[in-house]
Amino acid sequence: MLFTGIFRKLWAGVLALVTLLAATAETGTPAPEGAALIHSDTFVLTDALLRGQGMTTDGAYFYYSGNFFLSKSTLDNSQTVAVNRFAIPPLLLAKGCNHIGGISWYDGKIYAPIEDGSDYLHPFIAVFDGETLDFTGEYYELPQELHIDGVPWCAVDGPNGYLYTAEWSNAKALNVFSLEDMSFVKTVPLSMTLDRIQGGNMYDGTLYLSADLGDAKPVYAVDPATGACRLLFNRNIGKATEAESMTVWPLPDGSLFHVQDVGPDRYYVTIRHYR
Numbered sequence: 001m002l003f004t005g006i007f008r009k010l011w012a013g014v015l016a017l018v019t020l021l022a023a024t025a026e027t028g029t030p031a032p033e034g035a036a037l038i039h040s041d042t043f044v045l046t047d048a049l050l051r052g053q054g055m056t057t058d059g060a061y062f063y064y065s066g067n068f069f070l071s072k073s074t075l076d077n078s079q080t081v082a083v084n085r086f087a088i089p090p091l092l093l094a095k096g097c098n099h100i101g102g103i104s105w106y107d108g109k110i111y112a113p114i115e116d117g118s119d120y121l122h123p124f125i126a127v128f129d130g131e132t133l134d135f136t137g138e139y140y141e142l143p144q145e146l147h148i149d150g151v152p153w154c155a156v157d158g159p160n161g162y163l164y165t166a167e168w169s170n171a172k173a174l175n176v177f178s179l180e181d182m183s184f185v186k187t188v189p190l191s192m193t194l195d196r197i198q199g200g201n202m203y204d205g206t207l208y209l210s211a212d213l214g215d216a217k218p219v220y221a222v223d224p225a226t227g228a229c230r231l232l233f234n235r236n237i238g239k240a241t242e243a244e245s246m247t248v249w250p251l252p253d254g255s256l257f258h259v260q261d262v263g264p265d266r267y268y269v270t271i272r273h274y275r
Contacts, residue, residue, distance in 0.1 A: 039273050062074075063103060092126065095116060102152060115150035125139065125154060164176060190222070214239055240264035241264055
């Protein structure tokens, strides 16, 4: 018991020090263009691992993915309420799958894109229970020819019964799948080429996407019916920071767009909330 208490105090000290280092590293970040940064949440070390790839929301909780993990937090990010540390099912691990990307919530389920980087031969969508984060047993293999660079993200359009994906590099079209059985429906040509898209979510009929591009790390708005794209705002967080996924939901502080980033030294993740 004595050893356990000492270890907990040491670990708390390490977390406090690393959190301070992360906060210092974030100091001086330029202001965004076209939006206002309302606040940010920083997670370090093991907490960062749980949140380093994707995020989505049901309006009551934030859901996060790491390479192999799923987790669920209160909307103020003060409490983690569920964790699945072995989220990739063994049958997909056996196919070489090693990465969960940008996730999407709909109707009590988490839809997770899972890929076998760096071969990118087996792109999957796996479905998890939103309450427990347990794998439901439901999974689908997507056409590899539509996902040459894997399946880094997916976004569910519940009202229309669709799930969207796109190529990670220089995407010229949205891939549209039936939410019922993940059968391919069509492609929708985009009005502009979108590069290095890391994830996004549907909100009020619009698809919002986060890109890991240059210093700006832009957020785009896409009409999934027509493919019309526009730059919504530039976040200006620096080239060394890796932009990840995002979700959209109004919070009491006035923020609407919530975007996750992996810090330059990879030991922390920042969730930025914009209006």
